[in-house]
Amino acid sequence: METELINKNLSAKDLLTTWKTLTSSQRRVKFLKLDKLDQEIIWMNVSSNYQLEIYKELPYKIRHLFIQLLPPDDIAELIQNLEDAMKPFVFKCLDSSTLSEVKAIMAFAEDKAGRVMNPRFARLRPEMTAEEAIRYLRMQTNSQVETIYYAYVLNQNQKLLGVISLRELILAASEKTINQLMKVDIVTISQDEDQKDISKAFSNHNFLALPVVDENKVMKGVITLDDVVEVIVEETTDDIQKMGAMETLGGPYLDINIFTMIKKRAGWLMALFIGEMFTASAMSHYEGQIAKAVVLALFIPLVISSGGNSGSQATTLIIRAMALGEVRLKDWWRVLSRELFSGLTLGVILGSIGMIRILLWPHREILYGEHYILVAMTVAFSLVGIVMWGTIAGSMLPFLLRRLGLDPATSSAPFVATLVDVTGLIIYFSVASIFLKGILL
Amino acid sequence: METELINKNLSAKDLLTTWKTLTSSQRRVKFLKLDKLDQEIIWMNVSSNYQLEIYKELPYKIRHLFIQLLPPDDIAELIQNLEDAMKPFVFKCLDSSTLSEVKAIMAFAEDKAGRVMNPRFARLRPEMTAEEAIRYLRMQTNSQVETIYYAYVLNQNQKLLGVISLRELILAASEKTINQLMKVDIVTISQDEDQKDISKAFSNHNFLALPVVDENKVMKGVITLDDVVEVIVEETTDDIQKMGAMETLGGPYLDINIFTMIKKRAGWLMALFIGEMFTASAMSHYEGQIAKAVVLALFIPLVISSGGNSGSQATTLIIRAMALGEVRLKDWWRVLSRELFSGLTLGVILGSIGMIRILLWPHREILYGEHYILVAMTVAFSLVGIVMWGTIAGSMLPFLLRRLGLDPATSSAPFVATLVDVTGLIIYFSVASIFLKGILL
Numbered sequence: 001m002e003t004e005l006i007n008k009n010l011s012a013k014d015l016l017t018t019w020k021t022l023t024s025s026q027r028r029v030k031f032l033k034l035d036k037l038d039q040e041i042i043w044m045n046v047s048s049n050y051q052l053e054i055y056k057e058l059p060y061k062i063r064h065l066f067i068q069l070l071p072p073d074d075i076a077e078l079i080q081n082l083e084d085a086m087k088p089f090v091f092k093c094l095d096s097s098t099l100s101e102v103k104a105i106m107a108f109a110e111d112k113a114g115r116v117m118n119p120r121f122a123r124l125r126p127e128m129t130a131e132e133a134i135r136y137l138r139m140q141t142n143s144q145v146e147t148i149y150y151a152y153v154l155n156q157n158q159k160l161l162g163v164i165s166l167r168e169l170i171l172a173a174s175e176k177t178i179n180q181l182m183k184v185d186i187v188t189i190s191q192d193e194d195q196k197d198i199s200k201a202f203s204n205h206n207f208l209a210l211p212v213v214d215e216n217k218v219m220k221g222v223i224t225l226d227d228v229v230e231v232i233v234e235e236t237t238d239d240i241q242k243m244g245a246m247e248t249l250g251g252p253y254l255d256i257n258i259f260t261m262i263k264k265r266a267g268w269l270m271a272l273f274i275g276e277m278f279t280a281s282a283m284s285h286y287e288g289q290i291a292k293a294v295v296l297a298l299f300i301p302l303v304i305s306s307g308g309n310s311g312s313q314a315t316t317l318i319i320r321a322m323a324l325g326e327v328r329l330k331d332w333w334r335v336l337s338r339e340l341f342s343g344l345t346l347g348v349i350l351g352s353i354g355m356i357r358i359l360l361w362p363h364r365e366i367l368y369g370e371h372y373i374l375v376a377m378t379v380a381f382s383l384v385g386i387v388m389w390g391t392i393a394g395s396m397l398p399f400l401l402r403r404l405g406l407d408p409a410t411s412s413a414p415f416v417a418t419l420v421d422v423t424g425l426i427i428y429f430s431v432a433s434i435f436l437k438g439i440l441l
Numbered sequence: 442m443e444t445e446l447i448n449k450n451l452s453a454k455d456l457l458t459t460w461k462t463l464t465s466s467q468r469r470v471k472f473l474k475l476d477k478l479d480q481e482i483i484w485m486n487v488s489s490n491y492q493l494e495i496y497k498e499l500p501y502k503i504r505h506l507f508i509q510l511l512p513p514d515d516i517a518e519l520i521q522n523l524e525d526a527m528k529p530f531v532f533k534c535l536d537s538s539t540l541s542e543v544k545a546i547m548a549f550a551e552d553k554a555g556r557v558m559n560p561r562f563a564r565l566r567p568e569m570t571a572e573e574a575i576r577y578l579r580m581q582t583n584s585q586v587e588t589i590y591y592a593y594v595l596n597q598n599q600k601l602l603g604v605i606s607l608r609e610l611i612l613a614a615s616e617k618t619i620n621q622l623m624k625v626d627i628v629t630i631s632q633d634e635d636q637k638d639i640s641k642a643f644s645n646h647n648f649l650a651l652p653v654v655d656e657n658k659v660m661k662g663v664i665t666l667d668d669v670v671e672v673i674v675e676e677t678t679d680d681i682q683k684m685g686a687m688e689t690l691g692g693p694y695l696d697i698n699i700f701t702m703i704k705k706r707a708g709w710l711m712a713l714f715i716g717e718m719f720t721a722s723a724m725s726h727y728e729g730q731i732a733k734a735v736v737l738a739l740f741i742p743l744v745i746s747s748g749g750n751s752g753s754q755a756t757t758l759i760i761r762a763m764a765l766g767e768v769r770l771k772d773w774w775r776v777l778s779r780e781l782f783s784g785l786t787l788g789v790i791l792g793s794i795g796m797i798r799i800l801l802w803p804h805r806e807i808l809y810g811e812h813y814i815l816v817a818m819t820v821a822f823s824l825v826g827i828v829m830w831g832t833i834a835g836s837m838l839p840f841l842l843r844r845l846g847l848d849p850a851t852s853s854a855p856f857v858a859t860l861v862d863v864t865g866l867i868i869y870f871s872v873a874s875i876f877l878k879g880i881l882l
Contacts, residue, residue, distance in 0.1 A: 021769065138611055149590050149607070149649070166590070166607050170579055208590070208649050208667065225666050226649065229673065236677045237761055240684070244757025244854060245750060253762035254772065258779055262786050265754050269828075272750050273791050277798060279742035284808050290731075290738050297731050297738045301720035301745060301862050308749075309686060309713050309855040313706050316685025320678055321694035328462065331695065338699055345703050350714050357718060367725050387710075413685065413854040414750040421742050 016045055024255045028057050044069060047230060048077045049251050055082070064093035072101040073118050073227070079106065113198055114191040116231065117212040117221030122151040124178050126161055131174035133164075150209050152219055153182045160211055160219040162186065188213045191220050198223060199232045200325055239323060242409040243316065245272065272414055278422045279304075286429045293440040295368050296432055299354075299379050304424035306350055307386035308417030311394030314339055315416045318398045319408050332399045336392070343391030347384035355380040371439055378435045382428040389427065390420045457486055465696045469498050485510060488671060489518045490692055496523070505534035513542040514559050514668070520547065554639055555632040557672065558653040558662030563592040565619050567602055572615035574605075591650050593660055594623045601652055601660040603627065629654045632661050639664060640673045641766055680764055683850040684757065686713060713855055719863045720745075727870045734881040736809050737873055740795075740820050745865035747791055748827035749858030752835030755780055756857045759839045760849050773840045777833070784832030788825035796821040812880055819876045823869040830868065831861040 019027065019042055031039065031054055043054060043066055051070075055078060058066055067075060067090055079090050079102070094102060101119045108114030124133050137151060151169065153162040162182030172181050189198055189212045201210060202225055209224045238248040247264040249256050283290070290297050318335060321327040327335060358368060358376035368375050394416045398408035433441055460468065460483055472480065472495055484495060484507055492511075496519060499507060508516060508531055520531050520543070535543060542560045549555030565574050578592060592610065594603040603623030613622050630639055630653045642651060643666055650665045679689040688705040690697050724731070731738050759776065762768040768776060799809060799817035809816050835857045839849035874882055 017766075020766065134611060166611070170575060170607070202670065208665075224649075225670065229643065229666065229670060232670065232673065233765070236681075237765065240677075240681060240757060240761045243681070243684070244754050246754050246758070249758070252765070252767040253758055254768060254775060254779075258782060261779075262783050265751075265783065266787055266790055269747070269750055269754065269787055269791060270794065273743070273747055273794060276743050276746050279746075280739050280798075283739040283742065287735055287739065287808075291735045294728055294732045294735075294738075297735075297741070298721050298724040298728065300738070300741060301724065301866065302714075302717050304742060305717050305720070305749075305859065305862060306710070306714055308746075308858070309710055310706075312853075312855050313685050313687050313710065316681060317687070317690070317694055320681045324674070324678065324693070325461065326693040327695060334695060338695075338702075341699060342703050342706065346707055346710055349707055350710060353711065353714060357721075367728075412753075414753050417749070417858070418746065421746060425742065 015041055019046065019050075020252075024053060027053065031057055032059075040069065048074070048081060049255075051078055052081045063089070067093045071118055071120070072098055073105055073116065075102050076105040076115065080110065108191070111195040112191065113189045113193040113195075113212050113223060114220065116195065116198065116227055117189075117191070117223045118227075119221040121211070121219075121222045124151045124153045124164070126153050126155070126177070126179040126182070128178045129174060130169055130172040130176050130178070130181060133169055133178055137166075137169075150211075150222070152211055152222075153178055154219055158218045160186065160188065160213055160217050163211065186211065188217075189223060190215070195231050196235065199228050199235065202228045236323075239319070239409040242407065243319060243412045245269070245412040245414040268412075268414075272418045275418045276421060279425055282422055282425045286425070289429060289432065289441050293369075293432075293436060295375055295440075296378075296429075296436075298368075299375075300425070300428065302354070303379060303382050303386060303428050304421045305417075306383055307390035307420040307424040308413075309390070310343065310346055310387045311390035311416035311420045312413035314343075314391045314394030315397060315411050315413060318395050319411065322398060322402065322408050329399060329402055332396065335395055335399070339391050339395040340388070343388035344384070346391065347387035350387055351380035351383040354383050369440070371436070374435045374439060378428075378432045381435075382424075382431040385427045385431065386420070386424045389423060390416070393420055393423075456482055460487065460491075465494060468494065472498055473500075481510065489515070489522060490696075492519055493522045504530070508534045512559055512561070513539055514546055514557065516543050517546040517556065521551065549632065552636040553632065554630045554634040554636075554653050554664060555661065557636065557639065557668055558630075558632070558664045559668075560662040562652070562660070562663045565592045565594045565605070567594050567596070567618070567620040567623070569619045570615060571610055571613040571617050571619070571622060574610055574619055578607075578610075591652075591663070593652055593663075594619055595660055599659045601627065601629065601654055601658050604652065627652065629658075630664060631656070636672050637676065640669050640676065643669045677764075680760070680850040683848065684760060684853045686710070686853040686855040709853075709855075713859050716859045717862060720866055723863055723866045727866070730870060730873065730882050734810075734873075734877060736816055736881075737819070737870070737877075739809075740816075741866070741869065743795070744820060744823050744827060744869050745862045746858075747824055748831035748861040748865040749854075750831070751784065751787055751828045752831035752857035752861045753854035755784075755832045755835030756838060756852050756854060759836050760852065763839060763843065763849050770840060770843055773837065776836055776840070780832050780836040781829070784829035785825070787832065788828030791828055792821035792824035795824050810881070812877070815876045815880060819869075819873045822876075823865075823872040826868045826872065827861070827865045830864060831857070834861055834864075 015038055022030065031042070034042070043051065051074070055063065055066065070078065075090065075094070075098070079087050082090065091099060104119065105115055105117070122137055124136065128136060133151070150163050150165050152160060153164065155161055162184045163186050164178060164182045168181060187201065187207065187210055189201060189210050191212050191214050207225065209222045211219055212221045212223060213219050241248045245268045247267060249261065249264060318327060355376045358364060358372060358379060361367065364372045397411040397416060401411055402408045456479055463471065472483070475483070484492065492515070496504065496507065511519065516531065516535070516539070520528050523531065532540060545560065546556055546558070563578055565577065569577060574592070591604050591606050593601060594605065596602055603625045604627050605619060605623045609622060628642065628648065628651055630642060630651050632653050632655050648666065650663045652660055653662045653664060654660050682689045686709045688708060690702065690705060759768060796817045799805060799813060799820060802808065805813045838852040838857060842852055843849045
């Protein structure tokens, strides 16, 4: 293990892949043993939580060198993640122009476009020729401009007029003006736009970078696709963890402190447990029925879990469809009609299997009593009702949550299952009293 | 609605966003009413399932024009998705060089790098100067080369020697040779690499494009980040749908035929239902105990669902951590020890709440009988056991599935819950017989 990284002359790819599989204590020890180039490759290419970890390990006297390697958006992210006491030092390491860029970025809330964007981009004037533009870009472009795959054409007031890709510029006849060459039908992002909407804008198009503008179309920066990929992956992880009924971890599983992780899991588990307590209350309501017909108790887990499972399916489908923008709030009615039909069909399928299972089981009369046919009917009809109810509850809950301004992903499979368990018991015992009243009950 | 798209002079962004929110029948009707430019914007920028839909609506005599607009990788995708009878026509529309490119792409399995890559890329020779290179790219690059953000340096045998970004080329002194300028420490993708690994390679780096090579380092094509974003989003959707216990839908929720959707959901629901039937068998085993102490039945849903919920959490966490490469097969032991401790802690928390709930409940002696303290102990100790078991089963199942070569995402929350329900009942009644033997049982 000790020699996995050091003096191995690994390619950048292998270096980074190996890096991420180390434990956080291994990473801490090893970083300082790497040669300078490898240190820089790692520092520049890992995501912000790793950068924070590395930064804290760096000897005080070389910290400023590492800070100066980062673009302003990464510096803002690092400052954000640092403890308050460590923040002033970072500001002190910045030259005045970087400092003002970092401060401008930090003025935006963490999930806004203004925060993710890079304020350094390649600028052109509309009246330049293609040849002048290339020469101008050569002068203008120093290591500070992150992306010049696109150059942005601005007027004197920094208003965005058009965009031209570096490729188009190179292919163009040298004497043509930027005005003639640039694309004016531009997809832009507002500086107040949300991360979720930004990632949607990128998924709807095939752009590698999009310009960020303010309300007057004044260009403020660019967001590149590689920033967005990180956002998409992070957001999906958050969604998935919520769907698994826990608070989002916010870091790699093996690196999260175990007590922090337990805390993030315990909250939802306790809430679900307290919700599930209503099953005990519902059951005590039916205690008399169970005492008279113990056979009813046998099928309780089977019947209520089917509601939970069908509800989990439905909620998972709808949450993801919402996240991808395939289903919007106003589609609730179309979804409801689809899910009503699906729930009915699925309920009939499971009900039939349940009925057959009881009717054909060996020793059915000994196990389920002489009225096993009525028991089978009870189970089958309850299943139809419960699966339908689970499907509808599971599919409508994300709409309800979004309508209330909450995150639809909160309607996790366990949440829906808990909700459906309590009502499932009521459906089951109500159906039972219809079929078995005067016979077993 | 009718006028939402047509004659509105929408920007490309709004056009595409609006497009995706239409129903598939609206899209079919409207496409042909759009003006040619808007048709092309949509055609070139939507994902492959939308392209297929559009293609089938096109009048026969203009189909070849639309096909010729697409790059070879998109054409291959379209052919793949078409019914067999419609495939030959597409091949006939291609010129001979495109035809051979499309055929080369289609020789790879659908999830391999060779299938996703674009075989058209910008090539340079190492001995050129920067100035010659720019001139050469201008000549070489026509509308056929999708990406020239990077140019690839090849020797006579098409072996990949290095890479240079267009930006570096423009910034370089004109007389320097490509040999001096190019980066030789190149991250490459093998043409047989899996989509999952490709998306990991991109997430581990900040590249906009990566070269695809064969086993002799001969360059075959490039994969650009925008292709990968689609792959990442698709794969996550597949994972999430599996985690919700269904087959992957493979298309937007509202567009999927309802019977296809029901079929994809019914399979897993039936399997889970049949698995859950073991609860009925387990329960009949304990029928005598329930008859003697009906109070035990009251807590069955509460106790077993807690196992399911804690298992769902654990499995969700591990599946996602595996998908992100944070946890590998060989980490199972570290995960197990974390989950043992987490499960114990969470079990003790829920057990304590359950105990307090029973001990402090009004009318506890009427509801739960004179031995309510022993009932409370039974519930509390069962909870510790069941939550621990759920946590361990949920966290280890993804490892087991991956070890068997199956997709870890199959260990969905409902799957784990079903597994834990049966064993949960056994734990519960075993604990009950320890505490209540000779008293209630």
